[in-house]
Amino acid sequence: MTQFSDLGLAKPLLKALTDKGYTTPTPIQAQAIPTVMTGRDLLGIAQTGTGKTAAFALPILHRLAEDKKPAPRRGFRCLVLSPTRELATQIADSFRDYGKHMGLTVATIFGGVKYGPQMKALAAGVDVVVATPGRLMDHLGEKSAHLNGVEIFVLDEADQMLDLGFVVPIRKIASQLPKERQNLFFSATMPNEIGKLAGELLKNPAQVSVTPQATTVERIQQSLIFIEAQRKRPLLAELLADSAVERSIVFTRTKRGADRVAKYLVASGIEAAAIHGDKTQGQRERALAAFKAGQVKALIATDIAARGIDVNDVSHVFNFELPNVPESYVHRIGRTARKGKEGIAISFCADDERTLLRDIQKATRQTIPTFDRRNDKSLAAAAAVADKLAPPEKYVDPRRADPRNNVPAELRRQRNRPARGGDQAKSPGQGQGRGRNGPSNAAAKPAGGDYRGPKRVSATAPAERWNPID
Numbered sequence: 001m002t003q004f005s006d007l008g009l010a011k012p013l014l015k016a017l018t019d020k021g022y023t024t025p026t027p028i029q030a031q032a033i034p035t036v037m038t039g040r041d042l043l044g045i046a047q048t049g050t051g052k053t054a055a056f057a058l059p060i061l062h063r064l065a066e067d068k069k070p071a072p073r074r075g076f077r078c079l080v081l082s083p084t085r086e087l088a089t090q091i092a093d094s095f096r097d098y099g100k101h102m103g104l105t106v107a108t109i110f111g112g113v114k115y116g117p118q119m120k121a122l123a124a125g126v127d128v129v130v131a132t133p134g135r136l137m138d139h140l141g142e143k144s145a146h147l148n149g150v151e152i153f154v155l156d157e158a159d160q161m162l163d164l165g166f167v168v169p170i171r172k173i174a175s176q177l178p179k180e181r182q183n184l185f186f187s188a189t190m191p192n193e194i195g196k197l198a199g200e201l202l203k204n205p206a207q208v209s210v211t212p213q214a215t216t217v218e219r220i221q222q223s224l225i226f227i228e229a230q231r232k233r234p235l236l237a238e239l240l241a242d243s244a245v246e247r248s249i250v251f252t253r254t255k256r257g258a259d260r261v262a263k264y265l266v267a268s269g270i271e272a273a274a275i276h277g278d279k280t281q282g283q284r285e286r287a288l289a290a291f292k293a294g295q296v297k298a299l300i301a302t303d304i305a306a307r308g309i310d311v312n313d314v315s316h317v318f319n320f321e322l323p324n325v326p327e328s329y330v331h332r333i334g335r336t337a338r339k340g341k342e343g344i345a346i347s348f349c350a351d352d353e354r355t356l357l358r359d360i361q362k363a364t365r366q367t368i369p370t371f372d373r374r375n376d377k378s379l380a381a382a383a384a385v386a387d388k389l390a391p392p393e394k395y396v397d398p399r400r401a402d403p404r405n406n407v408p409a410e411l412r413r414q415r416n417r418p419a420r421g422g423d424q425a426k427s428p429g430q431g432q433g434r435g436r437n438g439p440s441n442a443a444a445k446p447a448g449g450d451y452r453g454p455k456r457v458s459a460t461a462p463a464e465r466w467n468p469i470d
């Protein structure tokens with residue numbers, strides 16, 4: 001079996017890997033590292049948890065160190081785009097970790113925090129910048145950053161970028177990159193729009209793939225419980241009380257829903273914390289740290305907030321509500337059963353979610369074993385108490401809810417900000433038809449992916465359809 005020492009990586013990298021106790025590359029690492037080291041473009045189909053961060057971070061660090069030179073002022077030699085702040089932080093931490101014996105500099109650029117320290121970090125030039133598209137666009141607009149020095153461009157979690165409406169900003173960012181560069185493109189799934197974007201950005205890429213599209217992880221024991229919507233919280237509390245649940249992630253469709261579930265669980269004596277785009281960076285980091293430390297048994301999360309979070313030993317994933325997009329089901333349950341472990345995924349399904357269930361089963365080519373807990377009197381009594389502890393959410397038809405409602409707060413603000421004139425001043429969402437002026441162009445419709453057709457609300461929907469859950 002290939003070892004890291006066989007791949008020709010620089011000594012300081014091998015030392016950092018030994019420090020971490022990693023000797024054997026994961027399949028995507030074994031495939032990607034030698035290719036990326038040669039400078040060739042790469043298209044990687046892989047989910048978080050496969051070791052894909054090191055698959056690009058190691059050869060990038062190797063290349064940067066091999067040809068060590070100062071980054072230009074306000075510029076960087078490697079740009080990694082990530083859909084969320086959490087993932088950006090994790091990627092930057094990995095670069096720092098693997099590159100700790102190399103003396104290279106790494107900075108993060110994302111919203112929700114002050115501009116000042118980011119400008120300061122960029123001023124003298126940085127080797128590696130990990131950024132979310134919205135804040136990077138702001139820095140480019142303000143001229144506190146430029147892309148002239150980028151030698152390597154990485155787009156991570158491209159399909160998630162699509163869900164967040166980031167495809168237009170990505171194209172704008174890419175248009176400012178130097179023509180001569182190496183491109184690395186990672187996505188867990190390959191919907192049409194993402195395939196198109198990859199075609200535009202990559203030149204003769206090598207392709208590596210570690211999981212077939214939209215198949216569920218075999219080690220995960222999946223089940224689904226039919227339950228009345230208003231009785232989901234007591235049912236969740238009952239299931240979480242089981243000692244077999246060591247550490248769980250509970251997915252809700254909306255941010256408010258996440259808060260209410262967390263509030264109810266805490267009131268019921270279960271350690272829980274919510275994590276979503278409306279929480280401050282500090283709150284998100286504290287919740288995640290408490291969860292990682294095992295002080296919190298249930299982390300209640302929206303899709304976007306949970307995406308990319310790398311926590312080992314998650315024993316259970318609960319889908320409090322089914323996701324609108326079948327691929328999200330695969331991503332969600334993939335939070336458990338990592339590193340060869342077993343995992344359990346339990347989904348709740350109310351009557352109005354049956355179409356979503358049908359879509360998930362069709363996309364994942366499986367029938368999920370079901371149980372029926374409707375008309376359960378003990379849950380009915382508990383639900384009445386639950387309503388008092390944390391009132392239920394205003395009803396939103398799941399088929400009308402847009403999965404992008406979990407867009408981080410700072411990006412939403414930018415979207416609603418009036419344009420300052422000129423393309424540069426346009427914020428990421430404005431090209432998506434989500435500004436106050438309502439519908440814009442049809443070409444900016446969201447996510448033209450495989451499963452997103454009829455049931456998704458068009459991005460050209462009027463603002464009021466958005467607001468109740470925003």
Ligand code: AMP
Pocket residue numbers: 022023024025026029047048049050051052053054310
């Ligand atoms: P990722 O898919 O990049 O989020 O990585 C998932 C987890 O696997 C992270 O905690 C990594 O630190 C860990 N990891 C990555 N590569 C290896 C390796 N070769 N051996 C052991 N663990 C690894």
